[in-house]
Amino acid sequence: MTRQPDAPRHVVANPGDADTVLRRLTRDGWVARDGFALPDPAWDVTGSRLVLHGRIGDPDTLQLAVLAAARGAGIVAVCDTESPLGRALLDDLARLGPVQHGAAEPAGGDNAVADLVPEQRALLDRLAAGDTIAAAAAAEFLSLRTANRRIAEARALFGVRTTREAVLAYLRQRGAPPRQH
Template sequence: MSGRPLYVLRSAAELAAVVRRLAADGWAVRTGLAVPDEPWDLTASRTVVTGPVADDDAVAGAVLAAARGAGVVAVADAESVTGQALLADLARIGPVRRAPQPADGDGAPTTAEPDDGGDGLPLTAEQRALLDRLAAGDSIAAAASAEFLSLRTANRRIAAAREALNVRTTRQAVIEYVKRR
């Protein structure tokens, strides 16, 4: 990805996909729109702030972060007055994307489309990320948090992975995934 990422997205799922990609590309992801007081110029730190934007204070926080050189990945209703203000203010700083884009990295899917990852497994990128974390010893709650998913969503993704792998338990899914990846 070239330049600083500026995104105004519709959902937390889109945010999670973009954040996962940016983290893989070496960006330091901060949950919330606040940035540290020092240093003023955040360009060199490759910092990205993330979060929902529902009021004028959140718009101001996101725009300040972008003005200081941070990337912004925000979830906002683009049809609302607040969302329109966010889009207009960020557009003065740089180009704003309104959806996850495969061009951000290697062209891998950023949605829930199966991606065989070269191993023939019919799993999505989210399912693979969760199973990788489980294989590394994380709990489902820790894996969900690390992947910017709610626990409920993570459990759904893991259940879908179990079904795709034709196994009954999460343990079996992790074993099958590790064996075949």
């Protein structure tokens, strides 16, 4: 059985950016549907390649979007990421996997640091300071499995293969000098 790729999760600032992302996703074979309520009664909709989109303006809509993402639908949400609602959306979606901000193409851009969730930043900071993954996970009150997933997501964002390369890319983009041994 082949594993389905993760459904796309995008949080954008305005409807124009949402249109850009949706055009790209439909070109890649995703079926776009307005709103976050799932029409399919089956729990796992991963195989349907369905991407739901709309504005997140209240906690109920946020819950619908996160539930749809948990069930395997792609999400393109228009939301102010600086608002409490936007931060809650990003945190909840990040627990499911990588979240892209804006209409930019994922992976390896010059602003990948901006796409990291706070847990990833904290882990990369600790790794840059010389901690092991296990020590960094314990210090951040994360399980080792969650820490490894967050670091794997960071590697994908930076477009690198190793954790060392991800730490170096993080430091370079953040403007911090790498630690000397």
